[in-house]
Amino acid sequence: MLQVDRVGSKEIYWKNHDNPKIKTVTSTDQDAAIDVVVRAFSEDPARPLAVPRFEAV
Amino acid sequence: MNFANFVKAFGGKASENDSAYTTDDYAGAALCLLPDDHPDEETLAGLIQRSVPEHRLEEVSAVFQQMDSYHPSEPHWYLPLIGVHPAQQGRGYGSALMEHALFRCDRDEKLAYLESSNLTNITLHQRHGFELLGTIRFGASPPICPTLRKPRLQ
Numbered sequence: 307m308l309q310v311d312r313v314g315s316k317e318i319y320w321k322n323h324d325n326p327k328i329k330t331v332t333s334t335d336q337d338a339a340i341d342v343v344v345r346a347f348s349e350d351p352a353r354p355l356a357v358p359r360f361e362a363v
Numbered sequence: 364m365n366f367a368n369f370v371k372a373f374g375g376k377a378s379e380n381d382s383a384y385t386t387d388d389y390a391g392a393a394l395c396l397l398p399d400d401h402p403d404e405e406t407l408a409g410l411i412q413r414s415v416p417e418h419r420l421e422e423v424s425a426v427f428q429q430m431d432s433y434h435p436s437e438p439h440w441y442l443p444l445i446g447v448h449p450a451q452q453g454r455g456y457g458s459a460l461m462e463h464a465l466f467r468c469d470r471d472e473k474l475a476y477l478e479s480s481n482l483t484n485i486t487l488h489q490r491h492g493f494e495l496l497g498t499i500r501f502g503a504s505p506p507i508c509p510t511l512r513k514p515r516l517q
Contacts, residue, residue, distance in 0.1 A: 325455075325459065326386045326387070326388075326390070326391075326454075326455065326456050326459045326460075327386065327387040328384050328385070328386060328387075328459055328460060328463040329384065329385060329386075329387055330381050330383065330384055331377070331378045331383035331384060331385050331392065332378075333378070335385065335389070336378045336383070338385070338389045338392075339378065339383055339385045339389065339392035339394070340367055340370055340371060340375075340392075340394075341367070341389075342385070342389050342390065342391060342392045342446065342447070342448050343370050343374070343392050343394060343444050343446045344366050344367050344370050345446070345448050345449060346391065346392075346446025346447050346448060346449065346452075347366070347370070347444070347446050348366070348449070349449055350446075350480050350481050351480060351481055351482075351505040352480035352481075352504070352505050352507055353366070353480075355415075355422075355423055355426060355504050355505070356369060356410075356411055356414065356415065356423060357366050357369055357410075357414055358414060358415060358416070358419075
């Protein structure tokens, strides 16, 4: 079982939820993994530097 | 530009080499490049050329050159893209993904390197043992902080 932070809101959150399970990406879920990274970095301050006009897909 | 193409060019090699990880509900993912892997620089250059206005190309190029200069010369894991869906942030997903990747770095006794492009994540990175190497900033670009982590003996 992976450890997560046990402070603040995370401690409260994980009392009611299982710790996140991590798996290795395969060819079948590669697109889903790429998609979440795209969503995550859509709001990154450095993203407009290389990609000024954001189109997720 | 389709941002997914940029992400694929930067970290797509990870999924070919079992160094891409995701939470089982796809709330977050980490694309990590092994010591012998590199971003697809030719594709990246083409994408940037087409995406960035001409008057800003020099600035973007300078930022990427500085990023290159901070990479350690020793073999290292490069963790360029660890992200959690905006609606799921603050719940420990990023930390769990990073811990999973760093377990392999430690097992292989390899350095881990990443650039923090979001200053709010620096504390997280430092908590996992990354040390700040400097700050990359050129023109109007936002600060990007290269960080390095030595392997921990298991």
